[in-house]
Amino acid sequence: MDAQEFRRHGHDVVDWIADYLENSERYPVMSPRRPGETAALLPPHAPEQGEDMADILADFQRDILPGVTHWNHPRFFAYFPANNSAPSVLGEMLSAGLGVNAMLWQTSPAATELEQSVMSWLGELIGLPGPEAGGFHGVIQDTASTATLCALVCARERSTAFAINAAGPEGLAGAGPLRLYCSREAHSSVIKGAKIAGFGAAHVVLVDGDESRAMDPGDLDRRIRADVAEGLTPCCVVATVGTTGSTAIDPLDRIGPIARKHGLWLHVDAALAGSAAILPEKRWILNGIEHADSLVFNPHKWLFTNFDCSAYYVKDPAHLEQAMTINPDYLQTDFDPDVANFRDWGIPLGRRFRALKLWFVLRSYGARKLREMIAAHIELAAEFSRWVQADDQWELLAPVPLNTVCFRLRRNGWSEAECNVRNKELMDRVNAAGRIFLTHTTLEGRFALRMAIGQTQTRREHVVEAWEVLRSTASAPTSG
Numbered sequence: 001m002d003a004q005e006f007r008r009h010g011h012d013v014v015d016w017i018a019d020y021l022e023n024s025e026r027y028p029v030m031s032p033r034r035p036g037e038t039a040a041l042l043p044p045h046a047p048e049q050g051e052d053m054a055d056i057l058a059d060f061q062r063d064i065l066p067g068v069t070h071w072n073h074p075r076f077f078a079y080f081p082a083n084n085s086a087p088s089v090l091g092e093m094l095s096a097g098l099g100v101n102a103m104l105w106q107t108s109p110a111a112t113e114l115e116q117s118v119m120s121w122l123g124e125l126i127g128l129p130g131p132e133a134g135g136f137h138g139v140i141q142d143t144a145s146t147a148t149l150c151a152l153v154c155a156r157e158r159s160t161a162f163a164i165n166a167a168g169p170e171g172l173a174g175a176g177p178l179r180l181y182c183s184r185e186a187h188s189s190v191i192k193g194a195k196i197a198g199f200g201a202a203h204v205v206l207v208d209g210d211e212s213r214a215m216d217p218g219d220l221d222r223r224i225r226a227d228v229a230e231g232l233t234p235c236c237v238v239a240t241v242g243t244t245g246s247t248a249i250d251p252l253d254r255i256g257p258i259a260r261k262h263g264l265w266l267h268v269d270a271a272l273a274g275s276a277a278i279l280p281e282k283r284w285i286l287n288g289i290e291h292a293d294s295l296v297f298n299p300h301k302w303l304f305t306n307f308d309c310s311a312y313y314v315k316d317p318a319h320l321e322q323a324m325t326i327n328p329d330y331l332q333t334d335f336d337p338d339v340a341n342f343r344d345w346g347i348p349l350g351r352r353f354r355a356l357k358l359w360f361v362l363r364s365y366g367a368r369k370l371r372e373m374i375a376a377h378i379e380l381a382a383e384f385s386r387w388v389q390a391d392d393q394w395e396l397l398a399p400v401p402l403n404t405v406c407f408r409l410r411r412n413g414w415s416e417a418e419c420n421v422r423n424k425e426l427m428d429r430v431n432a433a434g435r436i437f438l439t440h441t442t443l444e445g446r447f448a449l450r451m452a453i454g455q456t457q458t459r460r461e462h463v464v465e466a467w468e469v470l471r472s473t474a475s476a477p478t479s480g
């Protein structure tokens, strides 16, 4: 494809994306396709001869698009937001165009230095103490799962004075197994990270929650002391600020001193909720963050930045580098003593130029507008929860500190078991109709419908419609 052709098709694609971002409402939110339907439309082998871009784009619209679930649809209320935005798409396009690999400072000085700057801006926006105050240094990772894995490796190596990095499991020599503590509501990436980092799922200790499902610091302390008494080696606490199920907020200001007293690494997983800390009135969610060794939150969830872009902050970058470093001759440069080489700040060697899209987002919106947009989502969630509470057929199942509402339909005479079945049926019927898409969680055995409000284009009318769809579907007769 020559530059002329690229220009022509590029304009077509940008036009298409602009229409899409403006009119994504015209699609059913959730793809109606069944397993295998998309694959059946694709030829079994790659073409031998190159094909015309016009044909490829036409096939994209005909064969691929109907198999897409529209995460950026204003009536997407499932899982968690993955909100993108036009400025972010532009930054992403430039990053793709440049095709930079930001593994070393030398492989693209601007990529490293822009990343350092935007991570410092972002840290300031959520109220993190910066390096000058003994606080945090930032680096962009692909996902929160990867950032949490990095934190677990760092915790492991701090507990063992780098013995496991050097000698593998034998490095533990004599010390009991390493133990990791998190709440029952912690994200699955914590257990996954524990498996990969060699803790083992059996050594993840699930700490009890309080009435809001946040980690109970008293239970944490008890469990750590019990492990010590048994000869096990407490290593790390992962606190969740904004659990996936119900956005419960573990109290960092009470957990931090316990972690410190026992010499444990404290990692904070604020994958979704961290973005809310750009609001002064929500800053409390990170109260006590000064006790943490590391923190992750995802601009790709709730800060209008395309997937992927996960913000990882560490207090001690030298420790992170030591845990991750690989230094073959061909990667060494004369600049190394004076610069950050981000290949040593995470797991992969190769790294995308993600800072560009975050820079575009922060500059194009500005902090004030970002605050307004996040505050609007939180207000919509509060309003939705008031509708639920005001209707005696419905029940709120968890507090709503941020943008996620857990609730269910509850009719007189329904047992808990029937309630679960009925709400699952309701969710399936609502989703199949294609107007809205929402998912569920399970809270103490109760099937909870879950509205996560946070897409870039979501406005009040979309949330009103969601409530109407839920209520009308609940009162429509079922086949069963």
Ligand SMILES: Cc1ncc(COP(=O)(O)O)c(C=O)c1O
Pocket (backbone or CB within 6 Å): 080, 142, 143, 144, 145, 146, 187, 189, 240, 242, 243, 244, 269, 270, 271, 272, 298, 310
């Ligand atoms: C609290 C929490 N942590 C971690 C994750 C995983 O995020 P990622 O997909 O960036 O790994 C999620 C996603 O749902 C989450 O809600």
